[in-house]
Every structure is written in structure tokens, then in C-alpha cells.
Amino acid sequence: FNTRGKxxxxxxxxxxxxxxxxxxxxxxxxxxxxxxxxxxxxxNRYSGNHSWTGEDGKRYSGIYIxxxxxxxxxxxxxxxxxxxxxxxxxxFSVTYNQHVECGGxxxxxxxxxxxxxVFDAQTGKKLEPIGVQYRRAAFSPEHxxxxxxxxxxxxxxxxxxxxxxxxxxxPDHFPAxxxxxxxxxxxxxxxxxxxxxxHLFYLFKTGNRAPKKVFLPIAPS
Numbered sequence: 001f002n003t004r005g006k007x008x009x010x011x012x013x014x015x016x017x018x019x020x021x022x023x024x025x026x027x028x029x030x031x032x033x034x035x036x037x038x039x040x041x042x043x044n045r046y047s048g049n050h051s052w053t054g055e056d057g058k059r060y061s062g063i064y065i066x067x068x069x070x071x072x073x074x075x076x077x078x079x080x081x082x083x084x085x086x087x088x089x090x091x092f093s094v095t096y097n098q099h100v101e102c103g104g105x106x107x108x109x110x111x112x113x114x115x116x117x118v119f120d121a122q123t124g125k126k127l128e129p130i131g132v133q134y135r136r137a138a139f140s141p142e143h144x145x146x147x148x149x150x151x152x153x154x155x156x157x158x159x160x161x162x163x164x165x166x167x168x169x170x171p172d173h174f175p176a177x178x179x180x181x182x183x184x185x186x187x188x189x190x191x192x193x194x195x196x197x198x199h200l201f202y203l204f205k206t207g208n209r210a211p212k213k214v215f216l217p218i219a220p221s
Contacts, residue, residue: 074124
């Protein structure tokens, strides 16, 4: 869900529900096939992540600007899914498509390297991206064991653990960006790098392209 603005926006499968900040139901829109992770934009519009199967049989996902009726109007980015028929699940191979709105701009993260796409939130026009020279963290055997141990005990995967173990593929390195967040003033970019002080974040203040590096503790999930 998203609480920025005057309402609470709840994303669920093929459906968007609107509530007041007091929790009162306002309205609901159904039939949003493949759309999720919606954020409100200026002018009663939204940005969201859409997944689909192309005519070539491949799975894709992309970030779009949607109009007030949640119909796609502008494509911001498009990428192949980490899951393709007959090729298994390529976990941690890329940054899963992410997007936030801040200061009248949409910021996106995707792919493997440290590059943040920047778009005008009104028009969808592509602006100069934000890039950082960054050495990606190695994906170690310990990381692989942690992931497989999780799949072995999780209620949704433990009954078919042998299938998951066979079909999950791991990379040599993590992608540069793990999570993209904002508080309306700063863009917080979490990486996979960590030390005794916590996880490495890059902070960008809106309108200032010089990043600040800081290690922040993250509570275990």
C-alpha cells in the first residue's frame, strides 16, 4: 500500500482500493491485469509496474505512467523477467523493477549496474540518469545456503523444495541496487553491501546529484 497524498492506496491482485487516512473505504478499481506497486503522481495519475508475456513467449515487466482510470499511457522502462519458461528462476540476477516519485520526478531502478533512471512525472520525458561507480558485492556460497534454507522451511515452498532447488539459479554478483525508497525529500538507495555498522545506503537529496554514503542498521526480517 501507499500512504502518500490524501488517501491510502492499497494494491492487491488486479485491484486497487482507496481508503481515507482514517481507514474509511472510498472506492475500488478492478481488472488491472498485471499491474502492481502503484504510486500516485501529480494530476490524478499513477506510476506502476506491469508484467506480461510478449508475442515472442518471453516474460517482461515494465514501469508505466497510468491515467486516472489505471490505463497505461507512457512506458518508462521495459526489462525481461527473471523467470522465463523452461529456464528456471534467476534470483538476484538483476534489480527487480522499482520506482518512486519525489519532487515532481519519477526515479527508477532496474538491471545490474548502479544507475537510477529519472523521468518527468508530468510527461514521462526521460531526464539525465543518476549513476555511481560501484563494485558489485559477490554472491557467496553462504548467500546461496541462506536462500535455499529459507525455501526449505517456508510454508509456500517446503513441500516442493526439491523442485525449487533444481530450478533456482544464482549469479556471481548481486546487482548494484537492492531497494529504492523516498521520504519526499531524499532518495534512499540500499545496496547489498554490509559490514558491522549495517547496510550501505546512498542518499540523494532532491535537486542535488551528489550522493552521501552511510551504513544503517536493518532489523532482521
